[in-house]
Amino acid sequence: MYLTEPRLIDVVKQQFRYKLNAYTGVFTSLLVMQLIGIFISFENSSSMGLGSLTIIQRFSSNDAAVGFTLIWALSMGILLTTIAHRNDAFSFVSNRMSHHLASILFLLSISTIGGITASLSGSLIQFVTMIRNHSAIIESAGMFDTPYDFSIRILTAILYTVLFAGLGYMIGAFIQRSKLVIPLILVAIFVFPYFLLGIGGGFLEEVVLFYGAETSFLLFLLKVSCTVAAFFIISMAITNKMEVRK
């Protein structure tokens, strides 16, 4: 029997297709998350009374839909590193490198879809708000009037989604290395920022500003790309000796 000489790229492609066929359920969960987000968005309104005059101000934004998409991306990142997913992959041809690359490719693909749909949910919200209130001032970029801003908005949403997916993947990789990481992460998420914010401003705020306050799209792209690349490289490095199907 002849030996095959596999190429990494071919195996990555096979594993990627395998994931696309097998994990279509991730889109169902995305849809559910975004619907919840959209539903919440409609409930934001505030009213101001100035004497006899009452101004009702309605805020409709897709912040909630985007927020839920980011939570979804984070959990997808973690999910892909679980033992179940790894065993699925290693039932067929794979090594750790091809497994990571296929997973990353899959995360990037679903994050792109997540980012696009999160952005479009904003358009949906605007549309519904407009119909409900008959008049509204739309304060954001539309596909036809400002196509450049519109595409930047979509790309930004995608990049945020990728950022969270990458973060999830790294967290998942750490968890796979040691279950002790779980309480540490909980501390990092809930206690540490509180503590830091307590002593004035702090780290988390700076992190948020580092990405959120960036006005140049190119710089933002660069920052996110480098961060995500770092997440993935760290994940690969710490799991490269990982034993599978034990």
Place this chain on the structure above:
Amino acid sequence: MTVIEFHNVKKSFKFNTVLNDLNFTIEKDVLTGIIGRNGVGKSTLMKIIAGFIKESSGDVQVFGEHPFNSLKVSANSIFIDDTMSFPEKLNLTDILREAKRFYSNWDAPLAERLFEYFSFHPNAHYSQLSKGKKNTFNAIIGIAAHCPLTIFDEPTNGMDTAVRKDFYRALLKDYLAHPRTILLSIHHLEEIEDLLEDILLIHNGTAHFHGPITELQEMYVKLVGHPQHLPVHLTNKKVKEQKTTGLSSEAIVENKFSTEEKARLTEDGIKIIPVSANDAYLQLTKGTKGGIDDVFDRTATH
């Protein structure tokens, strides 16, 4: 051509050392049975070969490469055991279609025929299958993949007798048609004795015996004769087991008899009966703690 090489391989886990200074080589297209008592490290050994886990020290070569993280080893081998897992979303037909994309030698018509023969429902899902059915499905993948190195770790767990027989027959027929290197670990050696060419017996972390199964079988013989005549012939012999019932006495002894000794045995009416490979294996791995009877004898005297 050598397919698998182990040099001084050790593997320890947190609390115990499983493999200790393991040395052996396996040649191309040989069907080898990996045997040993429970917990002796058969699965560990085979997972090192498949590249799933990493040896603690020593040198492992499969197809001339270190298997851990080798894509070549992964693409040319398949490992069938209980840890096979498939995505929930896919049905059995989908899984076979995925497998086909991964293995260049995949025999789709054979997979289909076996699938039908063992009456699987195309739309069934893997998680709904019973343990025996899961292992039957895994076995179909293992056979149809036609991988140059095919590894089965306890493939028949949960299968009923008829299915086990069918599996052995299917494996042999496919092996005859497409010779390849096969490793097969199994608890019931007596069921597959005739199927195997070689035996690799793991005991105390080392390769206790590695060679043709006929050689293992011929390591011991059973002597049956009159209780008065038998003991004389057992002096200076390594007796592994001995029992007397009425007028007949029997002993399992190391098969080291000269032609004259054999003649004298026959003269005394003692029959020399070959033992099965399974019996030889049991004798070879007998612990120093005696048999299970000794456990009860000891408690009885207290």
Place this chain on the structure above:
Amino acid sequence: MLDMDDAKPIYVQIAEWIEKGIIDGTLQADEKVYSQYQLAELFNINPATAGKGLTLLLDAEIVYKRRGLGTFVSPNARTKLLAKRKQDTLQKLIKELLNEAELLDVDDKQLLSMIDAERKRRESHDSH
């Protein structure tokens, strides 16, 4: 065909099965013998083990090989096997007979008369 429960090594049984075919005339001189793969398939055994059975016969010159064509029955195989049977089987039976006779205190004279009696019984049986 083969007794799989027989404690004899399977390759010895394979060799004996072919020998039996030669003795009873199923396999004639210069006739082709099953290949090790056919034997493996037939008896559900490893081809290497089946090959060992053939090697036993090759070594005893019961069969011979023709390169690329297969294994064939030697011209004098049957004569050889009959002689071997006389030597092995009959000799063994005689040994057992003597052992048993000794155990039962049957002397040679008695033994010979028993053989004679058996022969006569058969002859009378055949004539009827």
